[in-house]
Amino acid sequence: xxxxxxxxxLVFRALADPVRRGMVDRLSRSAATVTELAExxxxxxxxxxxxxxxxxxxxxxxxxxxxxxxxxxxxxxxLRGVEDxxxxxxxxxxxxxxxxxxxxxxxxxxxxxx
Numbered sequence: 001x002x003x004x005x006x007x008x009x010l011v012f013r014a015l016a017d018p019v020r021r022g023m024v025d026r027l028s029r030s031a032a033t034v035t036e037l038a039e040x041x042x043x044x045x046x047x048x049x050x051x052x053x054x055x056x057x058x059x060x061x062x063x064x065x066x067x068x069x070x071x072x073x074x075x076x077x078x079l080r081g082v083e084d085x086x087x088x089x090x091x092x093x094x095x096x097x098x099x100x101x102x103x104x105x106x107x108x109x110x111x112x113x114x
Contacts, residue, residue, distance in 0.1 A: 007059065007081045014058035019043075020051050024060060027074035034063075034070045 014020050023037050038048040052072065055061040059078035063070050 007078075008085050010058040011060060011078060011082045014055050014060055017051070020055055023051060023055060023072075024074060027061060027072060028076075031071050031073045034072065037072060 015024065019041065022040075026032055026037060034045075034048065034052065037052070038045060041048060052061065052063070055072075056063060060075055061072050062075055063072045065071075
């Protein structure tokens, strides 16, 4: 369970920053070089690289280097653990809400009984 939690934590941490979410959004359309990812950003290349390192550490992004060009690609499979975590939370919340609805219906019936 610890590795699962650590992975989910890393992905949430990576997605917590709007710059990194923008990079993920850009990479969801196609692979991009680091220069292409940095182009719309108002930050230094070392800052861009720091964001990319965190995205790579989370498993959301992989990169390959050919000569002096580093190309980044999104790894959508890295989101599966987060999707599973959200789905399990949703199922628990829906179960709780169903129990609450049943309880409220029961109380409503009791208050309207003669």
